[in-house]
Amino acid sequence: MSSNVAFTSIEGVNTVNSIVKKLIPKWKDGLREIQLFCILTILNLEDVFAIEATGGGKSALFGIPVLVHLEISQNPSLYPKFTVPIRSDPIAVVVTPTKGLASNIVRVV
Template sequence: MAPSRGCKWQTEAGRTTIRRIVAEKIPEWTGGLHEWQVIIVAWILDGEDVLCVTATGDGKSALFAVPMIVLLEVAKNPAAYPGFANYKKPVALVIAPTKGLAGNIVRDYNLSINDFD
């Protein structure tokens, strides 16, 4: 992903926007993202390389799913997010090491191929 032009996701406004989009798009996450997740998602959205090592079940999958959710929302409603980079057709490639993990990702994020038309 190219670095963002205009507003930076790492600003307070950017992090607040990430939290708001997650609350709207994933209401079942009643507690929202952990602060460390918000920080790393902002880095990713700003085009920075990230290496994250945490325990199983800590929420690493959110680090690839949430940026895509945010980018899809901005692409659908660019006027609602002035100043943030708008990728008309954002794309993510996720390589899962096991079928089980791949299935969990699809289930946990309610994904289908139709989500990306």
């Protein structure tokens, strides 16, 4: 595998898609196009501001990057070297407007 791969490259896209397929087999169709775009941008350490309706898949935008970091850090020989640091203990910070929504996210994720 090549070195210094950006997540937004073809190799990065394939890596993220393969990790999602491996870790979340229930998602038969994988990530939606907008989710994939946002997640690749986030993994490249760029900011994303996303607005989507309820049920649109926003939770994947903070959950999948954590899973990607964990998978790559636990199995580095299976994946290319990326241009950004891969964290073995990734953290996602989620700001929610209401206590009820926050409780729902914790239960779902």
